[in-house]
Amino acid sequence: MKILIVEDDLTSRFVLQKMLTPYGECNSVVNGREAVEAFKLALDEKKPYDLICLDIMMHEMDGRTALRLIRQIEKENNIHAKDEVKIVMMTALDSPEEVFDAYYKGACTHYLVKPIEKQKLLNVLEELELIKK
Amino acid sequence: MSDIDSKVKPRILIVEDSAIVALELKEYLQRLNYEIVDICAAAEDAVNIAQETEIDLALFDIKLKGEMDGIDGAQIFIEQYEIPVVFLTAHTDEVTLERAKKTKPNGYIIKPFVYEDIKTTIDVAIYKSKADKKIKESEYLFRALVENSQDGIFIVQNFVVVYANEAFAKIFGYELSEVINENFITFFAHSEREKLVDNYRNRINGKILPREIEVIGLHYDKQTELILNLSAGIILYKDATAVMGTVKDITAQKLAEKTLIEAKEMLEQSDNLKTEFLGQISHEIRTPINNILGFSYLIKEELGSETNDNINNCFRIMDTAGKRLVKTVDQIIQMSQLQIGDQKVQKEIIDLDKDVLEDILLDFFQKAKEKDLSFNYQNVASSQYVECDKFMLGEIITSLIDNAIKYTNEGSVDILVDNYLDNKTVVEIKDTGIGISRNYLKNIFLPFSQEESGYRRSFEGNGLGMALVKKYADLNDIEIEINSEKGKGSSIKLFFESLSEEKIKTLNIHG
Structure with a gap:
């Protein structure tokens, strides 16, 4: 499995990497713009990501915008709904409204509230059928 | 013609010094169904009668003996008593006729009488007089209205104020006499004048404009600016086009x-x-x-x-x-x-199991296990759909289960979903914990309240949990019922409003 971690907070990035490394190849970037670029690059190389862990509040380009752009690129490349990359949004729950907005409108697959707990993250991955129970 | 008081016989006074002519007239008029109030030979007598009796019309011979002649008498009748007069005249000299005309009589009957014409002349005179009275009345009413109005009312012709009421002058701080014949533009701020001139011209030229505009007026002191509502329309005034309108001072407003x-x-x-x-x-x-x-x-x-x-x-x-x-x-x-009322409630139809409980229960299984509690979930409801804000409902249930586990040291925590009367959905959270005392139950929803307070309390917490539960429940029309016995355990039930038929239908359509 190929995983992209998009997170501008050093701790969260380390934690996610630690938690996810056993399950696949992890790349980390620090903002939405880099995330979109990495996503494009992987698509061009025909080695697309299976999972993107996307922080919502980030400098330069936030997670919501990145989510929208990624879905747009998928559309332009005629990628089927079932082949869309699974995106888990991560939020500090500063405003649940913001999260739900992203959850519904931007069609992210799931969301998690920080601090990220390993068991919860794994539950989500199981649900998304990215790892087996 | 007969539509004014046709049922009542018109009351007529004959003022004629020739007894024969008078009697002849009386007889003729009575036959035509008029009532003859009296016959007078002198104008003075007629005036006395008019003071005491109601008269619809007076027939006045012009030439009468005595101090007053018929014209003098008629003048009093017309001007003081507002009684219409018809003159009875023979061939008369120009000077007398001019005098007669000046009293503005309502008609003339020329001697010798052509009887057929008399009725028409009298009827027209009575009718016209009554119509005039009505016009005068409505004019009086209109004038009173205009003069007492709090809004300024004006008529402007060729940019000059030709009429204004007291209120108009008062708004701008002028005397009424200073306003009349003043240039209309004087009353407005310099910045508004061009706009007003355009507006005036356009109106005169028949363009359709908004009835009301807001303009800045200029007070008599040439400094204070007033905010005014100005409305105007075109009228015909003294045979020429004019603009009539109202001004309302809305500065304070x-x-x-x-x-x-x-x-x-x-x-x-x-x-x-x-x-x-x-x-x-x-x-x-x-x-x-x-x-x-x-x-x-x-x-x-x-x-x-x-x-x-x-x-x-x-x-x-x-x-x-x-x-x-x-x-x-x-x-x-x-x-x-x-x-601060900042929280928006976003209600949606929620599958209790899938959308809320599944995730939450997963978290708590582990916690219950750590405390060696039996943790059971049972769903026997036929309908597990409720309409709520998903986030808030999640917070309510999380808080309640969290409490149940926190305050239970041994035994079990059970979650039950069921239906109740009217197909209402109920979620029950039951524990075998320490229970809540009757005294504290009253305060359980108060923020920052805990059954035990101070540093020696045996349970941690900020006392916000239940207060939030209550607030969220109220926002989502969820009723809470608490049953508890100290030392035995608690049961908290959440009653949800039943979904309307329509909403259930939509659910079925969407599968």
């Missing part, structure tokens, strides 16, 4: 409006600041806690198998403490958002 808008903006601004501040505080607390929790996790992973029970216990305590801090911050922020 506008000032109040402005103050209100400013106050509202300030309030919004401070409200935004408050929301922003809350968000920032939350972020400022969460970020360092995230760092602590994250790195404690990383250290633990790094140590791997090199740890021992003691160290593991330290990590567990760090983790619990961190999460508790995060929860407290969240609850304080949620409570303050509710207090």
